[in-house]
Amino acid sequence: MAKVKEKFDNVFELDLGDGIERIGTKSLVPNKRVYGEKLVNVKNTEYRVWNPNKSKLGASIINGLKEMPIKKGSKVLYLGASAGTTPSHVADIAEDSPVYAVEFAPRIMREFIESCEGRKNLFPILGDANKPDEYANIVEKVDVIFEDVAQPNQAEILIKNAKWFLKEGGYGMISIKARSVDVTENPRVIFEAQKEIMEQNGFKIVDAINIEPFEKDHMLFVGIWNGQ
Numbered sequence: 254m255a256k257v258k259e260k261f262d263n264v265f266e267l268d269l270g271d272g273i274e275r276i277g278t279k280s281l282v283p284n285k286r287v288y289g290e291k292l293v294n295v296k297n298t299e300y301r302v303w304n305p306n307k308s309k310l311g312a313s314i315i316n317g318l319k320e321m322p323i324k325k326g327s328k329v330l331y332l333g334a335s336a337g338t339t340p341s342h343v344a345d346i347a348e349d350s351p352v353y354a355v356e357f358a359p360r361i362m363r364e365f366i367e368s369c370e371g372r373k374n375l376f377p378i379l380g381d382a383n384k385p386d387e388y389a390n391i392v393e394k395v396d397v398i399f400e401d402v403a404q405p406n407q408a409e410i411l412i413k414n415a416k417w418f419l420k421e422g423g424y425g426m427i428s429i430k431a432r433s434v435d436v437t438e439n440p441r442v443i444f445e446a447q448k449e450i451m452e453q454n455g456f457k458i459v460d461a462i463n464i465e466p467f468e469k470d471h472m473l474f475v476g477i478w479n480g481q
């Protein structure tokens with residue numbers, strides 16, 4: 254019989270008795286897989302195993318994220334939804350609160366819309382995260398912005414969106430892919446530069462997680478927004 258322990262609000266440690274560290278979320282849509290994830294039933298509750306190899310947020314939790322800003326009841330803006338792997342877990346966590354998820358590739362958006370089926374709090378938005386004004390009529394003020402877009406101007410995109418949508422004292426979480434910024438530069442130099450851009454533009458960095466071995470040359474930064 255699997256054992257379940259709540260690690261963060263609505264994020265669970267799942268012990269399947271094989272010594273492997275696993276996390277999961279309570280499925281908002283029982284019996285539905287989004288990306289082939291394992292489903293585990295414990296005491297009439299279904300959990301979806303959160304694969305850290307397919308989700309940078311999942312990898313960050315396994316690698317020691319100190320505090321999880323996304324909680325039950327959090328309003329979230331998610332930038333770079335892709336086909337919905339991580340957004341689906343984020344929606345499970347937020348539970349009855351909206352998760353607005355922006356993706357700019359129409360083909361991927363079609364897959365994403367399928368994975369949103371049944372998750373009534375997950376709102377797909379076809380849009381460019383560089384142009385927050387284009388979805389300002391849909392998105393409200395949020396508690397957390399999570400960004401995973403793999404673009405050269407990753408930190409600027411977060412700041413632009415924070416100015417439009419992030420509540421004062423809200424959290425910005427950003428997965429930085431060093432190679433998207435500059436393939437030739439040392440990743441550490443890139444991480445430091447992206448962090449500095451965030452700090453100079455209204456974020457106080459409170460956590461930084463290297464997500465190797467799940468993803469090479471990726472860091473996740475967590476910052477608190479001063480509302481400017």
Ligand SMILES: C[S@@+](CC[C@H](N)C(=O)[O-])C[C@H]1O[C@@H](n2cnc3c(N)ncnc32)[C@H](O)[C@@H]1O
Nearest residue numbers: 333334335338339356357358381382383401402
């Ligand atoms: C690494 S994937 C995201 C994976 C997803 N976050 C997950 O964990 O399930 C990056 C996604 O960002 C999208 N993207 C890149 N630039 C974007 C932009 N400016 N606006 C919106 N989406 C963007 C890409 O099309 C791609 O689907």
